[in-house]
Amino acid sequence: MNYYFCMSQKINKMNKFRRFTLVFVGFIFLVSCGVALKNKQLKTEANQAFTNNDYKAxxxxxxxxxxxGKGVAGDIYNKAGISAWELGYTDKAINYLENAKKQKGTDALGYYTLAKAYKKVDNLSREIINLQLCVEAASTELMQDAKADLFDAYVRSENWNLADSLWNDLSPEFKKQLSFSEGYLKVKRNLNDIDEAQKVASEILQKDKKxxxxxxxxxxxxxxxADKLYIKEMKAYRRNKTMKQYKRLTKALKQVNVDFKRARGYFETLYKLKPDKKYAKYLGNIYTRFENKQKASYWYKRSK
Incomplete structure (x- = not known):
């Protein structure tokens, strides 16, 4: 009798536990469904606000x-990051956009925004990485801006060859801008493409004489x-002091003087704009070549 009674008690307890478990699971299911439903509504509202540029909402x-923590897909982090950037929350933008990248939910605008955020915090390497990703993923609308910013980043990071290879892909709109022309001049100077650099520098001065x-x-x-030609012809004449060599030296010195005068004009303009000692030293050297000791002394004093 006691045995059956005990078994009955155990069965009742098990049934109560099962009913409790079913109720609890049902409750969790309903809560989960409620959260999912709410998040679906929130996503609709958020996307609408995002489309309307209402980044705060x-x-x-x-x-x-x-x-x-439910249904947080990569595109949500992506748009949250873009919204945060537009509102001036740089750190938050970086955090959300990096999460979007981990979930492979970043679009071209997300990469572009992340690059701008890294530029603001002075992280050049990450700026470049995300601009490169943006160019790979960009639509026509964003492509030219991304390429222009990437060119600028390459110049700032002294990646001269990468900048040079990208230049021809920039739109004429950007190539005409003075800042990009200056960047291209730096590229050509550092790649020792002297002829192209001279051309670009002359074009820049037509727009901005200073x-x-x-x-x-x-x-x-x-x-x-001028200095290279002067040294070359003087050495040649000292080795072979013939009339023919003297005539050649005389002809070369005329060109030397023309080029030194051009250099002098540019250095004098530079010194007026920016009194740098290195410009003064160049001027001292030029007047030494002109055998003008008084002016050479004047400039050498300013170079110390």
């Missing part, structure tokens, strides 16, 4: 989804050209 809704980058290149270009 969009971010608030996206963050509710993120905080719930452009330091172009003035400095042309000043050094004509100085080096």
């Amino acid at each position: 969009a971010l608030a809704s996206y963050e509710q989804i993120i905080e719930s 452009n330091i980058e172009a003035l400095e290149f042309l000043a050094q270009y004509y100085y080096n050209k």
Whole structure:
């Protein structure tokens, strides 16, 4: 009798536990469904706000989804990051956009935004990485801006060959801008493409007569050209002091003087704009070549 009674008690307890479990599971299911339904509504509202450039409302809704931990797909992190950037939350934008990348939910605008955010925090390497990803993924609408920014990043990072290879892909709109022309001049100077650099520098001065980058290149270009020819012809004449060699030296010195005068003009302009000691030293050297000791002394004093 006791045995059957005990068994009956155990069965009742098991049935109660099963009913409790079923109720609990049902409750969890309903809660989960409720969260999923709410998140679906939040996503609709967030995407609508995002489309309307209402980034404050969009971010608030996206963050509710993120905080719930349910249904947080990569595109939600992507748009949350873009919204955060538009609102000036740089660190938050980086965090969300990096999460989007982990889930492979980043689009071209997301990469572009992340690159801008890294530029703001002065992380050049990550800026370049995300601009490269943006160019790979970009639509026509965003492509030219991304390429222009990538060219600028290559110049700032002194990746001269990469910048040079990208230049021809830039639209004429960007190539005409002074800042990009200056960048291209730096590229050509560092790749020792002197003829192209001279051409670019001359074009820059037509737009901006006080452009330091172009003035400095042309000043050094004509100085080096004159100095190299002067040394070459003087050595040749000292080795072979014939009338023929003297005539050749005389002809060369005329060109030397023309180029030194050009260099002098550029260096004097540079010194007025920016009284740098190195410009003064060049001028001292030029007046030494002109055998003008007084002016050479004047400039050498300013170079110390």
